[in-house]
Amino acid sequence: MNSANLIHTILIVGGGSAGLELATSLGRKLGKPGIAKIVLLDASQTHIWKPLLHEVAAGTLDASEELEYMAQAHRNHFHFRLGKMQGLDREKQEISVSPTFNDAGEELIPQRTFHYDTLVMAVGSISNTFNVEGVDQQCMFLDKVSEAFKFQKHLVEACIKLHAQHEHNNERQLSIAIIGGGATGVELAAQLYEVARVLAIYDMDEGVDKVKITIIEASPRLLAALPENLSIATQKQLVKLGVELRLNRRVIKITDNSIETQDGEIIPADLKVWAAGIKAPEWFKDLDGLEINRINQLVVSQSLQTTDAKIFALGDCAACPWPGHKENVPPRAQAAHQQATTLHKTLVNRMNNKPAIDYLYCDYGSLVSLGKYSTVGNMMGNLMGTVTIGGFIARIVYLSLYTMHQAALFGYFKTGMLTLSNLFRSTINSRIKLH
Numbered sequence: 001m002n003s004a005n006l007i008h009t010i011l012i013v014g015g016g017s018a019g020l021e022l023a024t025s026l027g028r029k030l031g032k033p034g035i036a037k038i039v040l041l042d043a044s045q046t047h048i049w050k051p052l053l054h055e056v057a058a059g060t061l062d063a064s065e066e067l068e069y070m071a072q073a074h075r076n077h078f079h080f081r082l083g084k085m086q087g088l089d090r091e092k093q094e095i096s097v098s099p100t101f102n103d104a105g106e107e108l109i110p111q112r113t114f115h116y117d118t119l120v121m122a123v124g125s126i127s128n129t130f131n132v133e134g135v136d137q138q139c140m141f142l143d144k145v146s147e148a149f150k151f152q153k154h155l156v157e158a159c160i161k162l163h164a165q166h167e168h169n170n171e172r173q174l175s176i177a178i179i180g181g182g183a184t185g186v187e188l189a190a191q192l193y194e195v196a197r198v199l200a201i202y203d204m205d206e207g208v209d210k211v212k213i214t215i216i217e218a219s220p221r222l223l224a225a226l227p228e229n230l231s232i233a234t235q236k237q238l239v240k241l242g243v244e245l246r247l248n249r250r251v252i253k254i255t256d257n258s259i260e261t262q263d264g265e266i267i268p269a270d271l272k273v274w275a276a277g278i279k280a281p282e283w284f285k286d287l288d289g290l291e292i293n294r295i296n297q298l299v300v301s302q303s304l305q306t307t308d309a310k311i312f313a314l315g316d317c318a319a320c321p322w323p324g325h326k327e328n329v330p331p332r333a334q335a336a337h338q339q340a341t342t343l344h345k346t347l348v349n350r351m352n353n354k355p356a357i358d359y360l361y362c363d364y365g366s367l368v369s370l371g372k373y374s375t376v377g378n379m380m381g382n383l384m385g386t387v388t389i390g391g392f393i394a395r396i397v398y399l400s401l402y403t404m405h406q407a408a409l410f411g412y413f414k415t416g417m418l419t420l421s422n423l424f425r426s427t428i429n430s431r432i433k434l435h
Contacts, residue, residue, distance in 0.1 A: 015042035019122030027078030058191035125316035134254035180276030181217030
């Protein structure tokens with residue numbers, strides 16, 4: 001297809017934090033006046049901010065937090081297409097998209113190709129299983145909304161089964177194991193404790209005493225990316241809640257009902273969640289020769305450009321240099337937000353034959369939420385240096401990160417209205433999803 005006589009098409013693959021924010025801002029800036037056609041492709045019809053997936057999995061997130069891509073596209077002057085990318089032809093400037101099927105296996109949309117003038121890869125990351133035996137077959141993941149809902153369904157069914165057994169005087173426990181002591185694993189553990197506590201309130205008597213939660217981590221401490229004092233504070237809080245910690249334990253095998261570590265320990269587990277590291281999707285290895293690193297991330301320059309001048313990448317799927325550091329920019333929500341802002345400016349410049357803008361990562365610190373029980377983190381700034389925060393202040397800052405994402409999508413007024421709406425709704429709805 002020859003694009004010379006057509007409007008410039010910017011194709012964004014992946015509707016996560018970075019991809020959706022970029023599509024929204026470009027739609028307003030370039031799509032509305034007809035300067036460019038903005039197209040967003042995603043395999044799902046709805047968006048949930050990825051740092052909230054542990055709340056989806058636990059059933060503690062309100063369903064209203066889901067955003068319909070088609071509605072967002074209509075309001076912000078971009079086009080949404082449902083589908084999963086499966087290949088790239090750089091010479092033709094086309095991507096191929098695999099067929100879309102419904103739950104019954106019926107084909108809804110056949111295989112297609114999409115042309116681009118500028119391509120942006122923003123597909124995020126998936127769990128890195130490190131080739132551990134049994135992980136793919138026995139563990140659940142929290143990479144996508146559908147996977148989080150799948151875990152939540154299994155959790156509810158396991159709790160119902162446990163409740164029925166207790167009514168027949170069977171005193172067994174429900175064992176939940178989380179492999180990986182990073183932010184996802186820690187936050188999920190705290191949410192699951194809250195679920196167990198609420199179940200007791202809802203007359204499912206097993207409650208916290210009959211639900212055993214274990215975090216298994218290969219490092220000597222949880223949250224290795226955070227300062228040691230915050231890590232220790234988090235560990236103490238989790239132990240106080242009754243979460244068991246298995247530190248310095250490298251998992252070597254997972255079976256139907258247990259987890260085996262390198263020192264021979266066998267840890268029983270009914271439900272198993274793998275949250276031990278990330279990588280870009282395997283199909284990135286076949287992206288028509290684009291350079292990738294050892295975990296499949298697309299290697300990009302400071303301007304987020306890949307080894308093809310027409311293709312950019314951002315978010316978790318991009319290996320972006322971090323000047324002054326040996327490692328790349330870390331895969332965090334704040335980095336994705338910043339990159340979307342920078343790439344927006346670059347692509348607008350591109351339409352006016354102006355140079356690209358280099359992305360410089362600003363590390364504002366890290367925050368980890370333990371639900372209603374605690375929030376810990378460290379904030380970084382030019383004036384104060386690194387400041388350790390916790391409790392109510394940390395919780396407010398943590399929530400503000402999500403508010404920034406909402407503001408990028410909806411604007412500040414609507415974000416404020418959504419926040420008020422959620423506060424009112426929380427006084428009416430059940431504390432957890434039980435179906």
